[in-house]
Amino acid sequence: MKQSIFEVKANTKIAENTYKMVLGGDCSGITASGQFVNIKLDGFFLRRPISVCDYDDNELTLIYKVVGKGTEYMAELGAGEKLDILTGLGNGYDLSKSGNEPVLIGGGAGVPPMYNLCRKLVAEGKKPQVILGFNKENELFFENEFKALGAEVTVTTADGSYGMKGFVTDALKNMKYTYIYSCGPEPMLKAIYNTAETSGQLSFEERMGCGFGACMGCSCATKYGNKRICKDGPVLEMEEIIW
Numbered sequence: 001m002k003q004s005i006f007e008v009k010a011n012t013k014i015a016e017n018t019y020k021m022v023l024g025g026d027c028s029g030i031t032a033s034g035q036f037v038n039i040k041l042d043g044f045f046l047r048r049p050i051s052v053c054d055y056d057d058n059e060l061t062l063i064y065k066v067v068g069k070g071t072e073y074m075a076e077l078g079a080g081e082k083l084d085i086l087t088g089l090g091n092g093y094d095l096s097k098s099g100n101e102p103v104l105i106g107g108g109a110g111v112p113p114m115y116n117l118c119r120k121l122v123a124e125g126k127k128p129q130v131i132l133g134f135n136k137e138n139e140l141f142f143e144n145e146f147k148a149l150g151a152e153v154t155v156t157t158a159d160g161s162y163g164m165k166g167f168v169t170d171a172l173k174n175m176k177y178t179y180i181y182s183c184g185p186e187p188m189l190k191a192i193y194n195t196a197e198t199s200g201q202l203s204f205e206e207r208m209g210c211g212f213g214a215c216m217g218c219s220c221a222t223k224y225g226n227k228r229i230c231k232d233g234p235v236l237e238m239e240e241i242i243w
Ligand SMILES: Cc1cc2nc3c(=O)[nH]c(=O)nc-3n(C[C@H](O)[C@H](O)[C@H](O)COP(=O)(O)OP(=O)(O)OC[C@H]3O[C@@H](n4cnc5c(N)ncnc54)[C@H](O)[C@@H]3O)c2cc1C
Pocket: 036, 046, 047, 048, 049, 050, 051, 052, 063, 064, 065, 066, 067, 068, 069, 070, 071, 072, 109, 110, 112, 113, 204, 205, 206, 207, 208, 209, 234
């Protein structure tokens, strides 16, 4: 874990209630796709955890949905604002298990961590397929960004306003793949587990307290005992979870 000051370079609305924030700063604490950062916001006691969407040595990209007071505050931040951020949190995805044609499944606010993962898999010569699930068309983001990486992309919307009508698992049923990586709401992750034809890794965005393993506020029951999403996760193996 590393604590650094980052500067907001841009903070733009990319879909309904959804913003992309690009920050400049030292990203050397980030070591794996699927890790998260924890952001200190003036006037808020708890930091807000947000997944790393993309990063290089000194630029960090986050995508966040406005759902409450903290993310409302973030949406107001303009270029030049400084933020105290803990980086390098969580375990991240293990790319070595992907096989040649993994499927990456992001649901809503779970889409962002799939981006850096996809970029790394493509760089390794893998052929990732991507499923992006949203409730409706105006929530959609990053379809073109994933396509620009060279991935095959399927979008599902629950109301059928864009792409395939239905849930990510409706798209998954028709696919051949070597492994699954996913991030999204827990009911979606459970549905993926029930549909999956291979094993995989799932990222849980549970509610958090401290964010670094001290409070047990993010505990998840697994076959190996309770695990803390913030410290032992957020990525867990599909088969270890007690659903
Ligand atoms: C590992 C991880 C990665 C995440 N990545 C993303 C992401 O990439 N994009 C995104 O839009 N959201 C992400 N979230 C969810 C995000 O942290 C919450 O939406 C945000 O903290 C809500 O803050 P708020 O003040 O606006 O809402 P409030 O509901 O007012 O927050 C009150 C408290 O609850 C906590 N909280 C509320 N909802 C959540 C939640 N779903 N998960 C965790 N803590 C919550 C807040 O941290 C805060 O302490 C992630 C959560 C976790 C745990």
